[in-house]
Amino acid sequence: xxxxxxxxxxxxxxxxxxxxxxxxxxxxxxCIIAGGVLAFWLGGKRxxxxxxxxxxxxxxxxxxxVFGIIGARLYHxxxxxxxxxxxxxxxxxxxxxxxxxxxxxxxxxxxxxxxxLGVWFGCRRYGLRMLPMADAxxxxxxxxxxxxxxxxxxxxxxFGEPTTLPWGLEVEADHYNFPAGLPADTLFHPTFLYExxxxxxxxxxxxxxxxxxxxRNGMMLASYIVxxxxxxxxxxxxxxxAAQEFTILGITARTNTWMSxxxxxxxxxxxxxxxxxRPKTPEAxxxxxxxxxxxxxxxxxSASDTEPTEPLDEDQSQPGDSDVDKPSS
Numbered sequence: 001x002x003x004x005x006x007x008x009x010x011x012x013x014x015x016x017x018x019x020x021x022x023x024x025x026x027x028x029x030x031c032i033i034a035g036g037v038l039a040f041w042l043g044g045k046r047x048x049x050x051x052x053x054x055x056x057x058x059x060x061x062x063x064x065x066v067f068g069i070i071g072a073r074l075y076h077x078x079x080x081x082x083x084x085x086x087x088x089x090x091x092x093x094x095x096x097x098x099x100x101x102x103x104x105x106x107x108x109x110x111x112x113x114x115x116x117l118g119v120w121f122g123c124r125r126y127g128l129r130m131l132p133m134a135d136a137x138x139x140x141x142x143x144x145x146x147x148x149x150x151x152x153x154x155x156x157x158x159f160g161e162p163t164t165l166p167w168g169l170e171v172e173a174d175h176y177n178f179p180a181g182l183p184a185d186t187l188f189h190p191t192f193l194y195e196x197x198x199x200x201x202x203x204x205x206x207x208x209x210x211x212x213x214x215x216r217n218g219m220m221l222a223s224y225i226v227x228x229x230x231x232x233x234x235x236x237x238x239x240x241x242a243a244q245e246f247t248i249l250g251i252t253a254r255t256n257t258w259m260s261x262x263x264x265x266x267x268x269x270x271x272x273x274x275x276x277x278r279p280k281t282p283e284a285x286x287x288x289x290x291x292x293x294x295x296x297x298x299x300x301x302s303a304s305d306t307e308p309t310e311p312l313d314e315d316q317s318q319p320g321d322s323d324v325d326k327p328s329s
Contacts, residue, residue: 008166009187012175013154031151032106035144036065043137050132060122060133064115071114072106073098079107079244079255108145108232109259115141131218138224139206145228146199152192160189160238167193179240191235198231219274225267229260236260 017026040061044054077084077098086092119137123130152158156175162168168187171178179186206223209215215223236257243254279287 010167010169010190010193012156012170012172016154016156027154028151031154032148035147036061038147039137039140039144042140042143046136046139047133050136052128052132052136056126056128057133057136059126060119060128061137063122063125064118064137067118067121068111068115069101069106071117072108072111073101075107075110075113076105080105080242081244082242107256109256109263112141131221132216135215135218135220138220139203139210142199142206142224142228143203146196146203149192149196149199153190158191158239158241160191160194160235161240162186163189165189169193177241188240189238191239194235195231198235199228202227202231217274217278218270222267222271222274225263226271229264229267232260233257233264 013027016028017024019025040058043061044057047057048054081089082093084093084095084098116134119133120130122128123133153169155177156171157177159169159171159177162182164187167190169190171186171188173184202224206215206220206227209223210220236254239254243256245252245254246258248258
């Protein structure tokens, strides 16, 4: 191997964690936690700018995290069942490994689906509208993914095919994820880095577009999914980790690839629908923006406010409503 390649290659991590007393702190987990903190921070700032309160983002976010972790793990287990149940579910696997989440193995699509359910539940719980909340948090989710992907680096997992590119990733030859039959000095595509950089670029692009065009009513959420899948599909195609494959219309691809294609098409459809139904006149746009951002936060209080009223439909309840802190019934 050329000396220039060895010098420029990405070395394996010096460690995957550190010990504090009897406990081991995994860097994989710290990357996930750091990503979540950044998502809450950015989402909270965006939510507050729309007339809500930053703490509302944290309340809903906690539900999203719980549902997201469960969904991420379940999706991973379902897509690589051989590890946990054995080939063909013959019982030769180790089902207890399902709970060993510190070893890696959480699927982003499971996290997104589970997290979306958590956001829906949290919004119902606190009387908030889901679409404005989703639009506020979407760039933060992409930022969390960018940071969380570095956990794959510390676990030496989910890397790509062998490469001779100077930024190839070194993997320890005695690591259990090192592919059998390859020379010990083989370099691999650092797919974690590709996705991290793509996601960071996406955060900047989405925020700039939002500043210019004000992505509302699910447009930011759809734009996030479109951006993410455009990067995920080619990156997924070069990964070496074991995954189930399906053949559709004569094309064989991994489960995550097909899921990315499906989510891309759904997001494009949602984006087109939102654009077509966007208010056409400046007056209508201003009114829609006011409803989206401010809600009824400035309405005067009166005795009638304490009287039972008809429940608001989804288009009427607002992020800044004075009743948002009360659990919905």
